[in-house]
Amino acid sequence: MTAIKHALQRDIFTPNDERLLGIVNVCKAGKxxxxxxxxxxxxxxxxxQVKVVKVKKSDKGDFYKRQQTWELRDxxxxxAKDASKENPEFDLHFEKVxxxxxxxxxxxxxxxxxxxxxxxxxxxxxLEFVNVNSxxxxxxxxxxxxxxxxxxxxxxxxxxxxxxxxxxxxxxxxQDIESMMETCEYAISNAxxxxxxxxxxxxxxDGANIQSIMASEKQVNILMQLLDEALTEVDTIExxxxxxxxxxxxxxxxxxxxxxxxxxxxxSNTNNNKLLDEIQFLVNYMDLSKGHIRALQEGDLTSPxxxxxxxxxxxxxxxxxxxxxxxxxxxxxxxxxQQLLFAELRDTFARRLTNHLNNVFVHQGHDQSxxxxxxxxxxxxxxxxxxHRDLLRYAKLMEWLKNTHREKYEGLSRTYVDxxxxxxxxxxxxxxxxxxxxxxxxxxxxxxxxATLPRKESxxxxxxxxxxxxxxKLTGSTSSLNKLTVQGSNSRRSQSSSLLDMGNMSxxxxxxxxxxxxxxxxxxxxxELEPLCLAEQDFISKFFKLQQHQTVMPPLAQPExxxxxxxMPSRTPPQADQRYALSSEKDTVRLMMNKIxxxxxxxxxxxxxxxDKIDSFHSLYMLVKMSHHVWTAExxxxxxFLSTTLGNVLVTVKxxxxxxxxxxxxxxxxxxxxxxxxVGILPFVTGFEEFAELAETIFRNAERRGDLDKAYVKLxxxxxxxxxxxxxxxxxxxxxxxxxxxxxxxxxxxxxxxxSCLDAERREAKHKYTDHLQSYVIxxxxxxxxxxxxxxxxxxxxxxxxxxxxxxxxxxxxNKQELRKVIKEYPGKEVKKxxxxxxRKVDKHLCEEESLLQxxxxxTQDEFIRQYKHFEGLIGRCYPGSGITMEFTIQDMLExxxxxxxxx
Numbered sequence: 001m002t003a004i005k006h007a008l009q010r011d012i013f014t015p016n017d018e019r020l021l022g023i024v025n026v027c028k029a030g031k032x033x034x035x036x037x038x039x040x041x042x043x044x045x046x047x048x049q050v051k052v053v054k055v056k057k058s059d060k061g062d063f064y065k066r067q068q069t070w071e072l073r074d075x076x077x078x079x080a081k082d083a084s085k086e087n088p089e090f091d092l093h094f095e096k097v098x099x100x101x102x103x104x105x106x107x108x109x110x111x112x113x114x115x116x117x118x119x120x121x122x123x124x125x126x127l128e129f130v131n132v133n134s135x136x137x138x139x140x141x142x143x144x145x146x147x148x149x150x151x152x153x154x155x156x157x158x159x160x161x162x163x164x165x166x167x168x169x170x171x172x173x174x175q176d177i178e179s180m181m182e183t184c185e186y187a188i189s190n191a192x193x194x195x196x197x198x199x200x201x202x203x204x205x206d207g208a209n210i211q212s213i214m215a216s217e218k219q220v221n222i223l224m225q226l227l228d229e230a231l232t233e234v235d236t237i238e239x240x241x242x243x244x245x246x247x248x249x250x251x252x253x254x255x256x257x258x259x260x261x262x263x264x265x266x267x268s269n270t271n272n273n274k275l276l277d278e279i280q281f282l283v284n285y286m287d288l289s290k291g292h293i294r295a296l297q298e299g300d301l302t303s304p305x306x307x308x309x310x311x312x313x314x315x316x317x318x319x320x321x322x323x324x325x326x327x328x329x330x331x332x333x334x335x336x337x338q339q340l341l342f343a344e345l346r347d348t349f350a351r352r353l354t355n356h357l358n359n360v361f362v363h364q365g366h367d368q369s370x371x372x373x374x375x376x377x378x379x380x381x382x383x384x385x386x387x388h389r390d391l392l393r394y395a396k397l398m399e400w401l402k403n404t405h406r407e408k409y410e411g412l413s414r415t416y417v418d419x420x421x422x423x424x425x426x427x428x429x430x431x432x433x434x435x436x437x438x439x440x441x442x443x444x445x446x447x448x449x450x451a452t453l454p455r456k457e458s459x460x461x462x463x464x465x466x467x468x469x470x471x472x473k474l475t476g477s478t479s480s481l482n483k484l485t486v487q488g489s490n491s492r493r494s495q496s497s498s499l500l501d502m503g504n505m506s507x508x509x510x511x512x513x514x515x516x517x518x519x520x521x522x523x524x525x526x527x528e529l530e531p532l533c534l535a536e537q538d539f540i541s542k543f544f545k546l547q548q549h550q551t552v553m554p555p556l557a558q559p560e561x562x563x564x565x566x567x568m569p570s571r572t573p574p575q576a577d578q579r580y581a582l583s584s585e586k587d588t589v590r591l592m593m594n595k596i597x598x599x600x601x602x603x604x605x606x607x608x609x610x611x612d613k614i615d616s617f618h619s620l621y622m623l624v625k626m627s628h629h630v631w632t633a634e635x636x637x638x639x640x641f642l643s644t645t646l647g648n649v650l651v652t653v654k655x656x657x658x659x660x661x662x663x664x665x666x667x668x669x670x671x672x673x674x675x676x677x678x679v680g681i682l683p684f685v686t687g688f689e690e691f692a693e694l695a696e697t698i699f700r701n702a703e704r705r706g707d708l709d710k711a712y713v714k715l716x717x718x719x720x721x722x723x724x725x726x727x728x729x730x731x732x733x734x735x736x737x738x739x740x741x742x743x744x745x746x747x748x749x750x751x752x753x754x755x756s757c758l759d760a761e762r763r764e765a766k767h768k769y770t771d772h773l774q775s776y777v778i779x780x781x782x783x784x785x786x787x788x789x790x791x792x793x794x795x796x797x798x799x800x801x802x803x804x805x806x807x808x809x810x811x812x813x814x815n816k817q818e819l820r821k822v823i824k825e826y827p828g829k830e831v832k833k834x835x836x837x838x839x840r841k842v843d844k845h846l847c848e849e850e851s852l853l854q855x856x857x858x859x860t861q862d863e864f865i866r867q868y869k870h871f872e873g874l875i876g877r878c879y880p881g882s883g884i885t886m887e888f889t890i891q892d893m894l895e896x897x898x899x900x901x902x903x904x
Contacts (some may be wrong), residue, residue: 001025001107008039008055012066017044018051022114025103029089036067038100040114042122050118052092070094073123078112079130109136278326285323286338288345292316296349301356307393310349314400317345321404350405353397357412360391361419379438379521381431381528388539399545413544417595420536425599432603435525436610439518515694518611519621525607526629526646533597533642540592546585586639593641604649612656616663617691619656620698620708626650627704654707661711664691665718673726678733680847682726685742688719689749696753709757716761719746720768736776737845740856743769777859785834785867791822792874799878808878816882819875828888832896835864839900861897865890 001023009020022040027033036056043049050072055064070092077093088102090112102108112129113136119127129137180198295313300306321342329335402409540546611618630650633643668684692712699708723746727738743765750762791814798808808814826834842856868890875884888896 004037008037008064012053012055012064013039013041018042019044021118022111024107024111026100029099029101033101035103037064038111040072040111040118042118048122050122052115072115072118073125075115075127077128077130078115078132080108080112080132083131083133109133112136278329281326282329282332282335286320286335288316288320288342293345296345301353301394304393307397310353311396311400314349314397317342317349318400318404321346346404350401350408353394353401354405354408354412357391357394357398358415360394361416379431379434379524379528381532382427384532384539385535388535388543391543392539395543395545398543402545409544413592417592421596421598424596428597428599428603431528432525432607435521435607438521439607439610439614515615515617515621518614518618519625522607522611522618522622523625525604526625529600529604530629530633530642533593533600533645534636536596537589537593537641540589541585544592546589586637590639590641590644597641597645601645601648604645605652608649608652608656612660616656616660617694619653619660620695622653623650623657623704623707624698624702626653627702631703657707657711661714664688664715668718668722671722671726673730674732678845678847679726679730679738680733680741681745682723682738682742684722685719685745688715689745691715692749692753692755696755712755712758713761716746716758720761720764734776734779734845736772736779739772740769740776741847743772773856773859777856777863785826785831787822788826788871789867791819792871795874795878805877806880809882814878816879816884819879819882819884823884823887826887828892828896831888831893832900835896836900836903857897857900861893864893864897868893 005020005023008023013020018041020039020041024038025035026038027035034056036054039053039055041051041053043051052070052072052075053066054068056067057063058065074094075092077091079091079093081087081089081091086105088105088108090100090102090108092098092100102111112132116127116129116137119125291309292313295306295309296317299310299313301310321339325335398409398412401412608622611622626646626649630643630646633640633646637643664684664687667687671682671684673679695708695711699705702708723739723742727735727742730738747762747765747769750758750765755762795808795814798811798814799805803811809816809819838860839857842860846856868886872886875882
């Protein structure tokens with residue numbers, strides 16, 4: 001290994017100014033054993049660079065070459081694999097992990113030790129040695145550590161020992177040597193003579209130093225004498241300082257006594273101040289003036305000044321009772337006596353206040369009841385603002401009572417609720433009686449006007465009178481009428497006046513006036529109830545102070561509510577004495593309002609039922625009005641009593657509205673037509689028109705437009721279905737005429753009213769009207785030219801069977817002679833006569849209300865001309881060159897149609 005080391009130093013590293021310090025013979029682990037050497041080197045120039053070089057023997061010759069080089073500063077980990085056992089494997093972690101297998105464990109350990117020493121000498125970086133025996137990593141001697149890192153040294157073998165004895169010359173030594181050599185002009189031929197000369201000069205310098213030391217002995221003796229004198233002076237000063245200290249000690253003792261006395265005086269003053277603060281605290285916060293005590297015991301609760309004095313006294317009492325006493329205060333006799341006085345004053349005043357307010361409730365209620373007959377004559381509710389204004393003066397006292405005597409506060413709440421519920425029940429009952437009388441008066445006026453109807457309507461009049469007299473149920477305004485209005489076309493003109501009065505009663509001036517009056521009455525009822533409920537709710541919130549804290553109140557009977565989908569919520573039985581913890585004061589206010597106004601919802605439902613009995617179309621008015629008031633109430637407070645109650649009543653109104661729509665549909669399905677008279681416009685078609693006109697007037701800018709749109713769709717689909725049903729059952733009037741006239745009327749109605757949700761039905765009605773008009777025209781045209789139609793139908797049948805058009809004339813039944821014979825049967829005069837008969841028949845089929853005769857006649861003309869051109873085309877193709885033509889021309893036909901229309 002030594003020979004290899006010298007060879008590598010000579011051939012590879014010396015030319016590159018590098019010194020080889022450590023070497024190990026290795027091969028890569030796990031592969032074919034291709035031996036190489038890992039060398040640890042340092043450069044000879046400053047700054048020193050430490051490297052690890054991989055050297056491999058050349059394949060072509062017997063020499064070595066450098067294969068790969070790593071900087072030692074790039075090395076991060078040295079892994080010896082096993083520190084306790086001999087293992088030649090080790091890893092070096094540079095930019096990646098290199099795994100090596102050394103030729104022996106000794107060489108591996110020597111190389112790892114060399115790496116560690118080089119790192120300690122030159123780099124001192126944090127290099128991690130893993131699984132390495134600690135004996136290999138010994139600390140370098142201090143002498144070595146002091147060697148400058150820039151010096152090239154050998155750390156292996158004999159080079160390491162030589163490097164340990166070497167010390168670098170300092171800069172001063174280098175300069176002295178250079179100056180001395182300059183004196184000799186660098187011509188030192190005899191080194192021994194030069195060294196002897198230096199030695200002699202050194203002896204001369206030593207002698208001079210000794211003489212200088214001996215000359216300074218006298219000066220040392222003088223210095224010692226001065227030091228002795230200084231010590232004597234120090235002893236004198238120390239004696240004086242001791243005497244001074246004894247004098248100051250007596251002064252210190254006196255000052256300590258004065259300080260102790262001052263501290264005791266300060267403690268006494270502090271205690272006196274604290275005692276004064278406690279007394280002032282109790283006097284300031286636990287003392288109630290005589291004026292306040294007098295107000296609480298016998299203050300006037302009727303006059304404004306007396307109420308104000310009681311309010312101030314109660315607030316002062318509450319403040320005294322709410323004082324947070326400091327520890328130990330409750331043990332003082334004076335404090336306990338004062339607390340007993342406060343409790344007695346509180347109970348006395350609470351009792352006086354409760355009795356007075358109970359009396360105020362009773363007296364004010366009697367005064368309010370005296371005004372009931374005055375309001376009963378008008379459709380108005382008594383105003384309770386004077387009662388509220390008088391009671392609100394006690395609002396602060398109620399708040400005091402709520403904070404001090406909860407039981408009395410709750411008792412007053414129950415008393416107010418019970419009494420006011422009876423008062424409001426009487427007022428609301430009388431109010432709704434007036435409203436019902438006004439509604440009944442409106443219906444009786446209508447009953448008086450019914451006397452002008454023809455005798456044939458007496459049954460309807462008697463039915464209406466009996467309904468008003470016995471409060472029986474009156475169906476929709478078209479319920480009885482639709483069954484009576486379907487009459488034959490022969491008697492329609494003679495009965496048109498009575499039928500229009502009956503069939504159109506829902507849209508007549510009579511019904512419009514009645515419904516307008518009903519609408520005003522119903523709006524007046526809601527307009528009176530709304531401010532009444534809002535004012536009472538606002539008063540309850542202010543008077544009972546139900547706006548800030550949660551409270552406990554007795555449960556009140558909850559009205560039965562019903563969702564719009566018809567489901568019933570769970571019911572709570574009315575038990576006035578039960579007590580429940582409420583989640584919020586809004587719930588408390590709402591439950592108090594439910595108890596006070598428990599009669600509003602039943603009365604409203606009764607009024608709605610009466611209006612629905614009088615006229616089912618009243619449900620449209622009620623739905624719009626009720627929806628508007630519910631929307632207004634929900635905008636103010638969605639959880640308020642008014643919003644909840646009106647919402648419940650809105651369910652009933654919506655149910656009546658749905659019932660009205662269902663009744664209209666049921667009446668359509670029950671319509672029967674006469675077998676001997678023409679149908680004309682069906683009564684439920686005109687009924688839908690009247691309903692739509694009325695609904696569009698009522699629901700203009702209404703909140704619940706969606707309910708009307710849904711009803712429209714149901715009604716129009718029922719109209720379509722039943723029109724087809726009646727058309728199929730008609731015997732006197734052709735089916736196409738029934739469909740054409742009624743769908744034309746529906747289309748005209750929808751186009752005029754411009755109902756957006758029925759655009760699809762409007763287009764469908766137009767399509768059905770057009771289709772049946774065309775079908776009716778085509779089926780009617782076969783009669784004036786019947787034989788000619790049959791002849792050309794036969795020609796088309798032969799062509800369809802495969803006969804060529806120019807060969808049709810050779811068929812026996814369709815030759816030219818047969819064609820001329822058929823054409824001669826239809827001269828112009830006969831054609832005009834046939835068209836005149838056709839016009840009369842069409843006129844007999846159609847009704848006068850729709851005025852479709854000219855439309856049908858014009859379509860008939862267009863179809864006749866189309867058939868004429870079609871016949872001429874068949875003659876030209878099937879009988880070419882025959883010269884056969886019709887007995888009349890298109891111009892003749894136009895004159896026929898025009899003259900017939902003008903003559904009629």
